[in-house]
Amino acid sequence: xxxxxxxxxxxxxxxxxxxxxxxxxxGEIYCLLGANGAGKTTTINLLLGFIEPTSGSxxxxxxxxxxxxxxxxxxxAYIPENLMLYPSLTAVENLDYFSxxxxxxxxxxxxxxxxxxxxxxxEAFDKRISTFSKGMRQKVGIAIALAKDAKVLLLDEPTSGLxxxxxxxxxxxxxKLRAKGVATLMATHDLFRAxxxxxxxxxxxxxxxxxxxxxxxxxxxxxxxxxxNTMGYKELAI
Amino acid sequence: xxxxxxxxxxxxxxxxGRVRIAFFIVILLLGLAVWISARQxxxxxxxxxxxxxxxxxxxxxxxxxxxxxxxxxxTYAFKPKYPLSLxxxxxxxxAGTSIFLEAHNRNEAQFSxxxxxxxxxxxxxxxxxxxxxxIIPLLIILLGYNSFTKEREMGTLTLLKSQxxxxxxxxxxxxxxxFTPILIMTAFxxxxxxxxxxxxENFGIFNWSALVVMFLVxxxxxxxxxxIVLLISAKTRKSGVSLVISIGVWxxxxxxxxxxxxxxxxxxxxxxxxxxFTANVLKDKKEGLDGHNPWSKEAKLLQEKxxxxxxxxxxxxxxxxxxxxxxxxxxxxxxxIYFKHYNYLKEQFVQQSHVYRGLAAISPYLPTRFLSxxxxxxxYATHWDFADAAExxxxxxxxxxxxxxxENSEYGNWGYRADADFWKNLPAFDYxxxxxxxxxxxxxxxxxxxxxxxxxxxxxxxxxTKTI
Numbered sequence: 015x016x017x018x019x020x021x022x023x024x025x026x027x028x029x030x031x032x033x034x035x036x037x038x039x040x041g042e043i044y045c046l047l048g049a050n051g052a053g054k055t056t057t058i059n060l061l062l063g064f065i066e067p068t069s070g071s072x073x074x075x076x077x078x079x080x081x082x083x084x085x086x087x088x089x090x091a092y093i094p095e096n097l098m099l100y101p102s103l104t105a106v107e108n109l110d111y112f113s114x115x116x117x118x119x120x121x122x123x124x125x126x127x128x129x130x131x132x133x134x135x136x137e138a139f140d141k142r143i144s145t146f147s148k149g150m151r152q153k154v155g156i157a158i159a160l161a162k163d164a165k166v167l168l169l170d171e172p173t174s175g176l177x178x179x180x181x182x183x184x185x186x187x188x189x190k191l192r193a194k195g196v197a198t199l200m201a202t203h204d205l206f207r208a209x210x211x212x213x214x215x216x217x218x219x220x221x222x223x224x225x226x227x228x229x230x231x232x233x234x235x236x237x238x239x240x241x242x243n244t245m246g247y248k249e250l251a252i
Numbered sequence: 253x254x255x256x257x258x259x260x261x262x263x264x265x266x267x268x269g270r271v272r273i274a275f276f277i278v279i280l281l282l283g284l285a286v287w288i289s290a291r292q293x294x295x296x297x298x299x300x301x302x303x304x305x306x307x308x309x310x311x312x313x314x315x316x317x318x319x320x321x322x323x324x325x326x327t328y329a330f331k332p333k334y335p336l337s338l339x340x341x342x343x344x345x346x347a348g349t350s351i352f353l354e355a356h357n358r359n360e361a362q363f364s365x366x367x368x369x370x371x372x373x374x375x376x377x378x379x380x381x382x383x384x385x386x387i388i389p390l391l392i393i394l395l396g397y398n399s400f401t402k403e404r405e406m407g408t409l410t411l412l413k414s415q416x417x418x419x420x421x422x423x424x425x426x427x428x429x430x431f432t433p434i435l436i437m438t439a440f441x442x443x444x445x446x447x448x449x450x451x452x453e454n455f456g457i458f459n460w461s462a463l464v465v466m467f468l469v470x471x472x473x474x475x476x477x478x479x480i481v482l483l484i485s486a487k488t489r490k491s492g493v494s495l496v497i498s499i500g501v502w503x504x505x506x507x508x509x510x511x512x513x514x515x516x517x518x519x520x521x522x523x524x525x526x527x528x529f530t531a532n533v534l535k536d537k538k539e540g541l542d543g544h545n546p547w548s549k550e551a552k553l554l555q556e557k558x559x560x561x562x563x564x565x566x567x568x569x570x571x572x573x574x575x576x577x578x579x580x581x582x583x584x585x586x587x588x589i590y591f592k593h594y595n596y597l598k599e600q601f602v603q604q605s606h607v608y609r610g611l612a613a614i615s616p617y618l619p620t621r622f623l624s625x626x627x628x629x630x631x632y633a634t635h636w637d638f639a640d641a642a643e644x645x646x647x648x649x650x651x652x653x654x655x656x657x658x659e660n661s662e663y664g665n666w667g668y669r670a671d672a673d674f675w676k677n678l679p680a681f682d683y684x685x686x687x688x689x690x691x692x693x694x695x696x697x698x699x700x701x702x703x704x705x706x707x708x709x710x711x712x713x714x715x716x717t718k719t720i
Contacts, residue, residue: 064410084416086416087413087416088416090414091414092414094410094411097407097411098408098410100260100264100408102264102267103263111256111257111259111260112412114256115253115257115415116415116417117253162415
C-alpha cells in the first residue's frame with residue numbers, strides 16, 4: 015500500500031532524505047523512529063505530495079504520488095502532530111465537512127457512529143472543537159479516516175503531547191484500523207508506543223533508514239539500545 | 253464540495269460575534285440612510301412641485317405687460333429630483349436645482365443644497381451611496397481578509413490539502429460564502445428602495461429596470477472587491493498582513509484614486525475661472541448686436557439690411573416692430589455666444605470624463621461611481637442635459653415674446669402691452685432626462701471597464717490560487 019523507491023529529497027547541497035526504500039503492506043503499522051531532522055516528516059510530506067522528491071518515487075495504493083497527486087490522496091488519511099480542526103464547528107460538523115469535501119455523503123447517525131467508533135464520548139459530539147483537548151481532536155482525526163474508509167494512514171507524531179491514557183486509547187484505535195486492513199506509517203519519538211502498536215519499526219538518522227525490525231522480533235529494551243546506538247549515544251545504551 | 257465549503261464558511265461567519273456586530277451596524281446604517289434619503293426625496297419633490305406650480309402661476313398671471321418686460325421679469329426652470337437619487341445623490345447636492353431664465357443672459361443653476369448647509373456638511377451625508385460605495389467594501393474586507401490565512405494559521409490547510417480536494421471548487425465555496433451575505437444585503441436595500449419609491453406619490457419616471465441595472469452594477473463592484481480580498485488572503489501568510497494590504501487597496505481604490513483622478517483631469521483639461529468665463533462672454537457680447545442699443549454700429553447695419561430687404565426707407569414702414577425684431581436678433585447673437593462658451597466648458601467636461609475613464613482602470617470605484625450616478629440621473633452629464641434643455645427653453649421663450657412684440661406693435665411703441673391671457677400660450681418647461689438605454693450607451697466604456705475588472709479579478713483569483 016505504501017512504497018518508497020529510492021526516495022530522495024535535497025535542499026541545495028543538503029540531503030534531508032537519502033534513498034529511502036520502504037514497503038508497508040495492508041494491515042501493517044510501520045513506525046519510523048528518529049531524532050528531529052532525521053527525515054521522518056519529509057517522508058510523510060513526500061507521500062502526501064506536499065513536496066516534490068529530488069529523485070526516486072513514492073507510491074500509495076500502487077499509484078505514483080507525483081503523477082497522481084489528487085487520486086492518491088483519496089486513499090489516505092493524514093493526522094499531523096497537532097491536528098487542527100475548525101474551532102467554531104462541532105465534532106459532527108467538522109467530520110461532516112472533511113468527509114463531505116472528499117465526496118462522502120453521510121447521515122447524522124453515520125457521522126456520530128464514526129465518532130463513537132473513534133472513541134469520542136457521545137456528549138462531545140455536538141460540542142465545539144474549541145473546547146476539545148488534543149486527544150479528543152486526534153479522535154476526530156481518526157473518525158475522519160474511518161469515514162473516508164482510508165486504505166493508508168499517515169501519522170506524524172500523533173501521540174506527542176497526549177497523556178498516557180489518551181496515548182493508550184490512540185494505540186488501540188490504530189489496532190482497530192489495522193484489523194480493517196489499513197496500512198499505517200507513523201513517524202514518532204515514542205519508542206514505547208512504537209513497540210506497542212507497530213508491526214514494523216525503522217530507525218532513521220540524517221535522512222537515511224539505518225535499521226529495520228519486525229516489532230515482534232525485538233524487545234523494548236533491545237529497541238531502545240538499537241535506537242541509542244544508532245543515534246550515537248552508545249554510553250547511554252545498556 | 254462547493255456547497256459543503258459554503259455551509260461551513262457561513263456557519264463560521266454566523267458564529268463569529270464580530271461579524272454579527274458588523275452586519276448589524278451596516279444594516280442599521282443602510283436602513284437609516286435609506287430612510288433619511290426617502291424623507292429628503294419626498295420633501296424636495298414636494299418643494300419642486302410647489303415651486304413649479306407657483307412659478308407657473310406667477311408667469312400666467314402677469315396681466316397686461318410688454319413682452320420684453322416679461323422677458324426681463326423672467327421665470328425659473330426647476331430641475332426635477334429623480335427617484336433613483338434616493339440611492340445615489342451624485343452631484344445634485346452641489347449642482348443647483350433651478351435656473352433663472354431671462355432675456356439676454358444664460359444663467360447657471362443655483363440654490364444648491366450644499367450652499368444651504370453649514371460647514372459641517374464638509375463631513376458628508378449619510379446616504380445609501382456612501383454605504384454602498386465605501387462601507388460594504390469594508391465589510392467585504394472584514395468578512396474575507398482571513399478567509400485563507402486563517403486556514404494556514406489554524407493549521408487546517410494541511411488537513412484540507414491531504415483530502416485531495418479540488419482547489420478551484422474549494423475557492424468557489426469560499427467565494428460563494430462571502431458573496432451570498434453581500435448579495436442578500438444589497439438585494440434587500442434595493443428592494444426596500446424600489447418598494448419605497450414605487451409607493452411614493454408622483455414618483456414620476458421611476459422604473460424597476462433602472463433600479464435592477466444599478467443593483468447589477470453594485471453587485472459587479474462587490475464581486476471585484478471579493479475577488480481582490482480573497483486573492484490577497486490567499487497570497488499572504490498572516491491575517492494581519494492580509495488585513496493591512498486589503499485596507500490599503502480600499503484606501504487607494506475608494507479614497508485616493510478618485511481624488512487623484514479629479515486632480516489629474518483638472519490639471520490636464522482645466523475649466524476657466526468664473527471671472528475669465530464671464531469676461532470672455534462679455535467681450536464677445538460687446539462685439540455683437542445689443543438689442544437695447546439702437547445706435548450701435550451693429551444695430552445700424554441690421555437696420556440697413558432690413559430696410560433694403562423690405563424695400564422701404566423708414567423703420568415705421570416695416571410690417572413689424574423693428575424694436576422687437578432687433579431684440580430677437582440680439583437674443584440669437586447672444587445665444588450663439590453662450591453656446592460657444594458653454595460648448596467649450598462642455599468640451600472640457602468631456603475631456604475630463606475621458607481622463608476619468610482612462611483612470612478607471614486603476615480603481616473599480618471610478619466606473620461604478622460614474623455608472624451609479626448616471627443611472628440615478630444625478631451625474632454631471634444629466635445636469636448638462638438639463639441646463640441645455642433650460643437654455644433651449646429660454647431661447648424659445650425669448651422668441652415667443654419678441655415675436656409677439658414685433659408682430660403686434662409698431663416701431664417705437666414701447667407702451668405695447670400683450671393680453672393678460674397671452675402668457676398661458678407659452679408651454680411650460682418640461683424636462684425629460686435621457687432614457688436608460690442612452691445612459692448606458694453613453695457609459696459603455698464604464699461598463700466595459702467594470703466588465704474587465706470583473707473578468708480580470710476572477711481570472712487572477714482562480715489562476716493564482718491553484719497552488720495555495
